Amino acid sequence: MDLSNMATPSTVKLVEVGPRDGLQNETSAVSTADKINLINALVDAGVRYIEAGSFVSPRSVPQMADSDQVFAGLSPVPGVTYAALTPNLKGFERAIQSGASQSRAGQSRAMEVAVFASASEGFSQKNINCSIAESLTRFEPLMRAASEQGIAVRGYVSCVVGCPYDGTVAPEQTIAVSRALLEMGCYEISLGDTIGVGTPGHFKRLLDPLLTHIAVDKLAVHCHDTYGQALANICTALEYGIATVDASVAGLGGCPYALNATGNVASEDVVYMLHGMGISTGIDLDKLIAAGQFISAVLGKPTNSKVARAKG
Numbered sequence: 001m002d003l004s005n006m007a008t009p010s011t012v013k014l015v016e017v018g019p020r021d022g023l024q025n026e027t028s029a030v031s032t033a034d035k036i037n038l039i040n041a042l043v044d045a046g047v048r049y050i051e052a053g054s055f056v057s058p059r060s061v062p063q064m065a066d067s068d069q070v071f072a073g074l075s076p077v078p079g080v081t082y083a084a085l086t087p088n089l090k091g092f093e094r095a096i097q098s099g100a101s102q103s104r105a106g107q108s109r110a111m112e113v114a115v116f117a118s119a120s121e122g123f124s125q126k127n128i129n130c131s132i133a134e135s136l137t138r139f140e141p142l143m144r145a146a147s148e149q150g151i152a153v154r155g156y157v158s159c160v161v162g163c164p165y166d167g168t169v170a171p172e173q174t175i176a177v178s179r180a181l182l183e184m185g186c187y188e189i190s191l192g193d194t195i196g197v198g199t200p201g202h203f204k205r206l207l208d209p210l211l212t213h214i215a216v217d218k219l220a221v222h223c224h225d226t227y228g229q230a231l232a233n234i235c236t237a238l239e240y241g242i243a244t245v246d247a248s249v250a251g252l253g254g255c256p257y258a259l260n261a262t263g264n265v266a267s268e269d270v271v272y273m274l275h276g277m278g279i280s281t282g283i284d285l286d287k288l289i290a291a292g293q294f295i296s297a298v299l300g301k302p303t304n305s306k307v308a309r310a311k312g
Ligand code: HMG
Pocket: 021, 024, 054, 055, 056, 057, 058, 060, 061, 087, 088, 090, 091, 092, 094, 116, 127, 128, 129, 130, 156, 157, 158, 159, 192, 193, 194, 222, 224, 254, 255, 256, 257
């Protein structure tokens, strides 16, 4: 693609996925109170979109079993959206029943949900126990219920360039699943490099054809950093005009169904890079680092953020 007439965005929306994508993969138990403390610290740092938990099978992902209590404990803050990962109608109903969109005091809280499909059959089967086509069918009643209740739905596509079970993933597969999710009513697609194998070359080979089908303002990138390529891949996405970037404070996490995959790129490292590029995020880097230090201390392990280590 000719990038000469495409502007790198001047502002980026950071989607903080640490409390969900990060903590879902931690072996040590994190208390509900500490999850809420982490989310509050992120809000205090200026993060305005936080994926706070997931309503999946507690047998599959026990670390997220207390998401209802986490959501119930979150304070409504003007401009802040809390999101929940929901794999099916049951997960959506649990999110609503747990009061995810209402605080105890009855004040409304901005809330969204996210559905997640895979571009590869192997990961779809392992992660959500069904084929790609079946997963899309499962989302239909969820999408209807969300639409009736006025709740926005974000869509993830995992394994956009590579799959731990199927190997290389062709751009056509990612494009087809992304289009299907948008047609179902998702307002945005987060392109997940679940196992972090992508390079700027992979992202260019994906984004060139993908952007002939999907508008750039409907896209986000979600880069795990397993091979140390995440910041380079995010830079590539920025060059194409993508202005929403997922990241995880302290570089926490991974996916229980993508063994060896490390966490998402650290939010601190993304924010440091964006600010250095003159791109605003509305986030206070020092406070973000403090949020990362807090959760790293809770987990009893060093941060995966290079910026936090350098400044610490
Ligand atoms: P299933 O076994 O096919 O579902 O699981 P089922 O409908 O046959 O139900 C089986 C049992 O699960 C039943 O319970 C259901 O009630 C229960 P039983 O009757 O046996 O006692 N169940 C649920 N319980 C609670 N909440 C629910 C729910 N749904 C069914 N929502 C299912 C299908 C998707 C539920 C399961 O495979 C699952 O929960 N998988 C976990 C998936 C997950 O959380 N993966 C990690 C997140 S995805 C990710 O990290 C990637 C991402 O970051 C992007 C990227 O990096 O690429 C988003």
